[in-house]
Amino acid sequence: MAFPQLCKVRGLCGQNGICVYTPVPACACAPGYEIIDPSDQSKGCSPKVNLSCDGQKVKFVALRNTDFLGYDLSVYRFVPLGFCKNICLKDCRCKGFAYWEGTGDCYPKSVLLGGVTLSNFGSTGTMYLKLPEGVNVSRSSFPHSQPLGPKYGPNCNTTNNISIADFLDTLNSGQSISKFLYFYGFLSAIFLAEVLFVLLGWFILRREAKQLRGVWPAEAGYEMIANHFRRYTYRELVLATRKFKDELGRGASGVVYKGVLKDNRVVAVKKLVDVNEGEEEFQHELSVISRIYHTNLVRVWGFCSDGPHRILVSEFVENGSLDKILFGSGGSQNLLGWTQRFNIALGVAKGLAYLHHECSEWVIHCDMKPENILLGENMEPKIADFGLAKLLNRDGSNIDISRIRGTRGYLAPEWVYSLPITAKVDVYSFGVVLLELLKGARVSELEKNDDEDVKMALGRVIRLCSEQLKSDGDDQFWIADFIDTRLNGQFNSARARMMMELAVSCLEEDRVRRPTMECVVQKLVSVDEVSSTPTGGSEEPHSTRTSSLISY
Numbered sequence: 001m002a003f004p005q006l007c008k009v010r011g012l013c014g015q016n017g018i019c020v021y022t023p024v025p026a027c028a029c030a031p032g033y034e035i036i037d038p039s040d041q042s043k044g045c046s047p048k049v050n051l052s053c054d055g056q057k058v059k060f061v062a063l064r065n066t067d068f069l070g071y072d073l074s075v076y077r078f079v080p081l082g083f084c085k086n087i088c089l090k091d092c093r094c095k096g097f098a099y100w101e102g103t104g105d106c107y108p109k110s111v112l113l114g115g116v117t118l119s120n121f122g123s124t125g126t127m128y129l130k131l132p133e134g135v136n137v138s139r140s141s142f143p144h145s146q147p148l149g150p151k152y153g154p155n156c157n158t159t160n161n162i163s164i165a166d167f168l169d170t171l172n173s174g175q176s177i178s179k180f181l182y183f184y185g186f187l188s189a190i191f192l193a194e195v196l197f198v199l200l201g202w203f204i205l206r207r208e209a210k211q212l213r214g215v216w217p218a219e220a221g222y223e224m225i226a227n228h229f230r231r232y233t234y235r236e237l238v239l240a241t242r243k244f245k246d247e248l249g250r251g252a253s254g255v256v257y258k259g260v261l262k263d264n265r266v267v268a269v270k271k272l273v274d275v276n277e278g279e280e281e282f283q284h285e286l287s288v289i290s291r292i293y294h295t296n297l298v299r300v301w302g303f304c305s306d307g308p309h310r311i312l313v314s315e316f317v318e319n320g321s322l323d324k325i326l327f328g329s330g331g332s333q334n335l336l337g338w339t340q341r342f343n344i345a346l347g348v349a350k351g352l353a354y355l356h357h358e359c360s361e362w363v364i365h366c367d368m369k370p371e372n373i374l375l376g377e378n379m380e381p382k383i384a385d386f387g388l389a390k391l392l393n394r395d396g397s398n399i400d401i402s403r404i405r406g407t408r409g410y411l412a413p414e415w416v417y418s419l420p421i422t423a424k425v426d427v428y429s430f431g432v433v434l435l436e437l438l439k440g441a442r443v444s445e446l447e448k449n450d451d452e453d454v455k456m457a458l459g460r461v462i463r464l465c466s467e468q469l470k471s472d473g474d475d476q477f478w479i480a481d482f483i484d485t486r487l488n489g490q491f492n493s494a495r496a497r498m499m500m501e502l503a504v505s506c507l508e509e510d511r512v513r514r515p516t517m518e519c520v521v522q523k524l525v526s527v528d529e530v531s532s533t534p535t536g537g538s539e540e541p542h543s544t545r546t547s548s549l550i551s552y
Contacts, residue, residue: 007116014044018115031061032131049132053092057133066127067098069114070293075358076106096129110295230302234309241269251385266316292359296351298384318377323370338491340379341437346524347381353517356423367406368429409444413509424511431506434499440484466504498527
């Protein structure tokens, strides 16, 4: 009988827990953590001493052959161990990092979930936990996985010393015979139970197949997807959303409602409105989202494929979409500060870079705009709505898209001129989002001449920005004129200039001249490390001269 590798089940030991083979699967807390509920190991472990962001001294504890799956803040290739440590030290969100010595791959973690220790990871993969310096950690608290092998199973290489004659003599004993019969009776009972279990499973699957046959031709393709996250019935989601009462928003492929599941989790339920068109989109969303995870992407927890209904169930993000806060008229209470805007730009760039370059299937979002950027509790950005996403071939070749996708004002020229679609369409849309973060207004509100449309006005502004960037030297007055006036001059000039430079390069008409999202992330991270303190209005006064830029 084959036993599955249960330690690879995501979240088996809860947050901060590590699954180890002893050789049977067992849960242990990471060093510096203690179990929350001994009767329910899935609740995970809590830190003995919490990490803080106020300059607390920390240390790193190395766990060999250990990794926490997913929740990567970012990915760094071909970097030394010291670089990886510095990245984690500077980021308050970082709880530790996985480092592979052979390749120099660095994976800073925002959440310690899905921990597993395996003896066959090899000696190059090490998890470095970030702990307060005062926490005492003993070697005995380190999880240790035993290798699965002859030591823990039958030894087929040794000779049994019991002879056949001895065995027959043993059978002559009535006590031994009763033990013999009891043993084989027990095995027979287990065998019959397994047969009944298999038959029952076969009957249930056959009945479901009959119910679904002829209703949805792609249904068989969901079987593998269902193994990765929860499948909900339509009735469950009707109850969770109170008959789809609380609408959160509408997108190109459906309507999103707020719901509460039986376990009291608040969720966003996306219901496709066009069934015929939604089938392809729904299959695509499932196949993509079930295989990827990043802290700057909305987490999808499950789906519904019940009759004609096609629904996605994802995490509920507290503060809604970026457009409602950035362009809203809620006053200073809802005004996004400069640091928040920069962090949103960096987070979105990291999410797109993951989709384009790092996840198991390269993805083009195709509809990058503020409405598809959700803001969490601390205003951390999460990219949403993969209804228009498209997979990119692994060799980087173009994909064939037969119709224009996306939103006016954010569309790259390739869409209009029917050119091959690549990841650079997302780069263009990201450039528009950067301008809107800087200005605090939509590009559709550009001040236009009589004979101009939005596209022409945007092109004129980009040309003027490009000229200013090339000629201004240390003169930053024109940037101050461009920045959202509601910030009252409270912004970091180095970050603002970098965002402006990236916006100009991302909005190049020629896609070849646009940067990759990996390059964008590197530039934003570099300026973030060099200049991390916002300047005040007195240090960055608005120019009293007339700016040559066209305002919104």
